[in-house]
Amino acid sequence: MSARRLLEILALTLAMGLAAVSPSHAVQPGEVLQDPVLEARARALSEGLRCLVCQNQSIDDSDAPLAKDLRVLVRERLTAGDSDDEILDFVVARYGEFVLLKPRFTPHTWLLWLATPVVLLAAAAAIIFAHRRRNLATEGPKPLTANEKRRLKRLIGEG
Amino acid sequence: MIAEVGHYALILALGVAIVQTVLPLIGTRLRDPQLTAVAVPAAQAEFILIGFAFLALMTAYVTSDFSVANVWQNSHSAKPMLYKISGVWGNHEGSMLLWVLILALFGAAVSTFGKNLPRQLQANVLAVQGSIAVAFLLFIIITSNPFMRIDPAPFDGEGLNPVLQDPALAFHPPFLYVGYVGFSMAFSFAVAALIDGRIDAAWARWVRPWTLAAWMCLTLGIAMGSWWAYYELGWGGFWFWDPVENASFMPWLAGTALLHSALVMEKRDALKVWTILLAIITFSLSLMGTFLVRSGVLTSVHAFAVDPERGVFILAIMGVFIGGALVLFAWRAPLLTQGGLFAPISREGSLVLNNLLLTVACAAVLVGTLYPLALEALTGDKISVGAPFFNLTFVPLIVPLLIAMPFGPLLAWKRGDLLAAAQRLTAAAVVSLAVIIVVLALHQNGPWLAPLGIGIGVWLIVGAATEIAYRVKMFDASGEEVWRRLRNLPRAAYGGALAHAGVGVMVIGLVATSAWREERIVALAPGGSVDIAGYQLTFKGVAPRIGPNYRERVGTFVISRGGSQFTVLHPSKREFTVERSTTTESGIHNGWRGDLYVVLGDQLKDGAFSVRVYFNPLVRLIWIGALVMFFGGAVSLSDRRLRVGAPKRARTKAAMATGGK
Numbered sequence: 001m002s003a004r005r006l007l008e009i010l011a012l013t014l015a016m017g018l019a020a021v022s023p024s025h026a027v028q029p030g031e032v033l034q035d036p037v038l039e040a041r042a043r044a045l046s047e048g049l050r051c052l053v054c055q056n057q058s059i060d061d062s063d064a065p066l067a068k069d070l071r072v073l074v075r076e077r078l079t080a081g082d083s084d085d086e087i088l089d090f091v092v093a094r095y096g097e098f099v100l101l102k103p104r105f106t107p108h109t110w111l112l113w114l115a116t117p118v119v120l121l122a123a124a125a126a127i128i129f130a131h132r133r134r135n136l137a138t139e140g141p142k143p144l145t146a147n148e149k150r151r152l153k154r155l156i157g158e159g
Numbered sequence: 160m161i162a163e164v165g166h167y168a169l170i171l172a173l174g175v176a177i178v179q180t181v182l183p184l185i186g187t188r189l190r191d192p193q194l195t196a197v198a199v200p201a202a203q204a205e206f207i208l209i210g211f212a213f214l215a216l217m218t219a220y221v222t223s224d225f226s227v228a229n230v231w232q233n234s235h236s237a238k239p240m241l242y243k244i245s246g247v248w249g250n251h252e253g254s255m256l257l258w259v260l261i262l263a264l265f266g267a268a269v270s271t272f273g274k275n276l277p278r279q280l281q282a283n284v285l286a287v288q289g290s291i292a293v294a295f296l297l298f299i300i301i302t303s304n305p306f307m308r309i310d311p312a313p314f315d316g317e318g319l320n321p322v323l324q325d326p327a328l329a330f331h332p333p334f335l336y337v338g339y340v341g342f343s344m345a346f347s348f349a350v351a352a353l354i355d356g357r358i359d360a361a362w363a364r365w366v367r368p369w370t371l372a373a374w375m376c377l378t379l380g381i382a383m384g385s386w387w388a389y390y391e392l393g394w395g396g397f398w399f400w401d402p403v404e405n406a407s408f409m410p411w412l413a414g415t416a417l418l419h420s421a422l423v424m425e426k427r428d429a430l431k432v433w434t435i436l437l438a439i440i441t442f443s444l445s446l447m448g449t450f451l452v453r454s455g456v457l458t459s460v461h462a463f464a465v466d467p468e469r470g471v472f473i474l475a476i477m478g479v480f481i482g483g484a485l486v487l488f489a490w491r492a493p494l495l496t497q498g499g500l501f502a503p504i505s506r507e508g509s510l511v512l513n514n515l516l517l518t519v520a521c522a523a524v525l526v527g528t529l530y531p532l533a534l535e536a537l538t539g540d541k542i543s544v545g546a547p548f549f550n551l552t553f554v555p556l557i558v559p560l561l562i563a564m565p566f567g568p569l570l571a572w573k574r575g576d577l578l579a580a581a582q583r584l585t586a587a588a589v590v591s592l593a594v595i596i597v598v599l600a601l602h603q604n605g606p607w608l609a610p611l612g613i614g615i616g617v618w619l620i621v622g623a624a625t626e627i628a629y630r631v632k633m634f635d636a637s638g639e640e641v642w643r644r645l646r647n648l649p650r651a652a653y654g655g656a657l658a659h660a661g662v663g664v665m666v667i668g669l670v671a672t673s674a675w676r677e678e679r680i681v682a683l684a685p686g687g688s689v690d691i692a693g694y695q696l697t698f699k700g701v702a703p704r705i706g707p708n709y710r711e712r713v714g715t716f717v718i719s720r721g722g723s724q725f726t727v728l729h730p731s732k733r734e735f736t737v738e739r740s741t742t743t744e745s746g747i748h749n750g751w752r753g754d755l756y757v758v759l760g761d762q763l764k765d766g767a768f769s770v771r772v773y774f775n776p777l778v779r780l781i782w783i784g785a786l787v788m789f790f791g792g793a794v795s796l797s798d799r800r801l802r803v804g805a806p807k808r809a810r811t812k813a814a815m816a817t818g819g820k
Contacts, residue, residue: 096541097540098543108534109542112544115523123518124515
């Protein structure tokens with residue numbers, strides 16, 4: 001398949017709003033661990049690991065051979081008794097930060113993680129500020145003084 | 160010959176679009192009614208010309224004219240007719256042609272049905288629409304011409320990617336594009352208002368139906384794509400937080416916010432400046448979606464740098480329109496007068512909260528989508544931003560919005576009574592709590608947040624019903640009075656309540672299928688069986704079958720429950736000979752509890768087949784919810800006040816006769 005053709009298929013699929021071009025078969029019967037607790041951990045870990053040769057698919061959903069290798073690797077480390085963090089460290093050491101679908105909070109992702117809360121606070125502050133300013137700008141009529149109230153009462157009484 | 164005529168029509172359309180942009184703008188400046196009036200026939204001519212070009216391309220596809228390069232690359236003589244037609248927009252060049260066709264359709268609609276618009280506004284709107292058409296027609300003619308010939312003509316075409324040969328996907332792009340491009344109407348109205356330096360409540364009344372129609376189509380388009388992914392990709396996923404999905408989801412979020420802020424502007428003459436800005440933002444996000452998808456920048460920043468012609472062109476279009484509109488906004492917005500005041504606790508206040516949460520949620524999606532691209536371009540570091548990021552940033556913004564949603568319609572304009580609204584919602588709260596407790600009792604070891612999610616869905620549905628009940632005085636007035644009020648309630652009120660209830664339906668589906676999905680991955684030899692969610696599946700074997708342009712191996716699974724057989728599923732693997740690729744067709748049984756979903760995998764070494772079986776509880780509610788939202792929008796759109804479009808009562812009948820649907 002030529003690069004141009006590939007690009008077009010991608011572009012099209014992109015237009016379709018979905019990226020996973022190939023149908024996936026993902027986890028194969030032979031891979032499943034006997035211990036259900038370990039298997040559940042393996043699935044949870046797999047969902048957070050990216051299939052490196054696919055578009056935004058986790059290795060849990062992908063049928064690419066590389067994804068299979070990673071799934072088996074995760075399960076090997078699990079049976080060897082590694083903790084979840086140790087396994088993630090191990091995978092990142094081998095394949096780089098790119099493999100994590102949830103980027104770690106490091107200096108080069110500070111902006112990524114903090115942008116949303118900062119935008120929320122800034123927008124909320126802007127709304128409060130705009131509201132205050134408008135209230136000041138268009139203050140309603142001042143309440144009547146005691147004197148005026150007395151006069152008003154007298155006038156109504158007379159009317 | 161037909162291709163050349165199509166090509167020529169496209170170039171003529173470019174000329175007409177230039178006229179449509181320039182003359183009316185001069186006309187409105189000089190107050191020359193004749194120049195101003197050019198906008199109307201120009202917009203209609205532009206639509207006819209682009210429509211002709213589109214039909215020319217479609218003819219080439221239908222007749223399998225492989226001397227046209229675009230047809231050769233994306234079609235094949237053995238392809239079913241439906242996919243020959245959908246192949247027209249199933250590729251870059253054709254989809255851009257569809258894009259401008261829809262743009263011209265909206266322009267023609269404004270010029271034909273917009274007779275009750277002030278001449279000046281109509282001309283300016285059509286001029287802005289025309290300028291967008293100029294940019295995209297240039298883009299097509301210079302970088303993406305669908306009418307290129309090849310000589311000698313190949314004997315047969317290369318075919319269309321098989322996963323795209325699917326009915327839902329055939330109609331997914333047109334709906335998505337009507338949504339994207341429909342927001343150009345809000346944009347053009349916003350820019351026209353800025354050019355005029357004048358805006359009032361009537362403006363919002365004209366903009367709302369267009370935005371609503373665009374929003375409805377975008378809702379349906381996104382839902383179709385998600386539905387397709389669910390049954391076609393073979394593992395029952397429906398949303399992946401993929402950049403291309405996000406590209407369509409961001410305009411949806413901003414458009415939803417725009418619908419609500421335009422409501423405030425129409426009813427209370429407030430939030431004008433913000434509504435204008437939001438209209439610009441919404442269409443900018445649509446343009447950005449087009450850029451992300453069309454430039455190849457998502458495949459990799461590197462690929463974009465290697466073949467940047469198209470990408471740079473769209474980037475320039477984005478720069479001109481977004482930058483230009485924002486500059487115009489900064490310059491002219493201070494001229495717009497501020498409208499009605501309101502207290503923080505009021506209908507307006509609740510809609511401001513809606514806008515705050517929706518736009519920040521949209522910003523979260525934007526950051527998550529663009530950050531990896533920006534980081535790679537600037538530092539070369541590659542990171543991935545996937546579902547876990549969006550679950551942590553997007554979901555916490557949306558949950559408060561969902562909880563607050565039933566309160567909004569129960570608050571009065573200007574100054575509302577939160578306590579009174581809360582009292583009216585007591586029944587909804589009680590029902591939701593009861594549902595939460597029941598669900599907790601049924602799933603004692605399940606994820607503990609899930610029952611709360613189901614509770615929120617129920618809260619939204621009962622809350623929407625409460626609004627209608629309250630407005631017709633269901634429990635306070637006589638039956639006759641309630642009936643009279645039910646009939647007199649504006650359709651927009653029903654539409655809004657339906658759309659809100661649709662969100663609730665969708666939430667229930669999302670939560671249930673995410674939390675309680677069951678899965679079995681087994682190797683089955685013929686005769687073997689597997690149990691899931693009370694069903695028993697027995698594998699009967701695999702048989703070959705020949706389709707129109709594929710060969711397939713069809714598995715047979717007999718499904719029984721409580722010992723009695725009640726249906727047979729046929730998942731298959733299709734091999735498309737021309738395209739040399741395979742697709743997986745899942746076997747799905749739709750029960751009232753959820754979907755039983757069977758996927759046939761490869762044959763293993765010992766002769767058994769790898770089989771994956773899922774039970775997806777209540778999963779269909781996701782798309783039923785989207786349909787309810789769409790239907791809510793349609794009901795609202797049929798409201799007389801929106802249909803007539805203008806506040807001129809005297810002209811109502813005439814406008815309905817000529818312009819109404």
